[in-house]
Amino acid sequence: MLCDQAPAFPGRKRTGPERVLVELRHRHLNDHRIHRLKFVFGSSAVQALDLVDRRSVTLISSPSGRRVYQVLGSSGRTYTCLASCHYCSCPAFAFSVLRKGDSLLCKHLLAVYLSQITRTCQQLSVSDKQLTDILSVEKTQEA
């Protein structure tokens, strides 16, 4: 369900890479599809699959029903990805996606979408107050 909204900026027509992700939603990853992912997303695909393999994606939810993803990056830093729309707190998202606009995703967002498909997210329940802190802390993560 999340993937319906997630891969695109809202309401936009989906681009080729986004279609690849949406198609994947109904199927499983196999060698052929992994090959396609690598073709479309380049090195990000390999790194994202690695993050999924290491179960680095955690879906955090609170009793309110609000949710957010956290991804433990290869450097050991944790990045926050919003569950409802296209946002990651990592420097690559700020630079390549937002500023230069030459990529659609960072490896963390791709890892979130892939772990939704493969249903390999870790799950963590926190209090409403703790979720507020997680969302608030995000802003202080500097590049």
Place this chain on the structure above:
Amino acid sequence: MAETLRRVLNLGIAAGPGKNTAEAEPPLLLLGGPGSGKTALLFAAALEAAGEGRGPVLFLTRRPLQSLPRRTGPALEPLRLQKIRFQYPPSTRELLRFLCSAHEARGPAPSLLLLDSLEEYLVEDPGSQEAAYLAALLLDTAVHFSHRVGPGRGCGLIVALQTQEEGGDSGNALQLALLQRYFPAQCWLQPDAAGPGQCCLRASLEPGGLGPREEWWVIFQPDGEMTVTRWPTQAVDTSSHKGSSSGGQP
């Protein structure tokens, strides 16, 4: 959220059967220069949504409205006014705090989230990642409210942003391009030929790939009264570029 605004703008014309707005609509960015009536339209949208018999309307703005706009479409019924909850986050930090903790609030979830003068919250913190996080959090908060409201209803989102004059620096253009990625539906308010004492604006609604562009004239009389008339051509040629002002008067 184009539908709420469309209904506001169509009020001067025969009110057709209210289109079912159950489907969550994409968030809408209301754009215009200084004094182009953005606040008046936002307030009219708040009144419109408050009359729908759904949840309250949440109106975020940095400072209280100077005055309630006159005849902004729906009547200023006290019952409608009571359903509009104003919040005045004084700084970007406070706005972020409000959005991050929106899920802690009790009571019925809003059916419409409005933010006026986004530019005032962006000047403090002009980095592109901060602007993106603010936009993304606004969307995330509206999605969370939609989740609480329940399936098939949803919480809309309309954000007003003051655009720069021509020749503004490239940072502003970059920021606008960034925001447009998060807000696919946009309504532009542009000055048009005005009569004596009047302020006449042209409102162009681009619903973000969900239909053709529509246009209206929005006229503010010297006493502040707002009247809206539909742009003469019903089927607007979507390929014609906005801003090609014909200068005609209704």
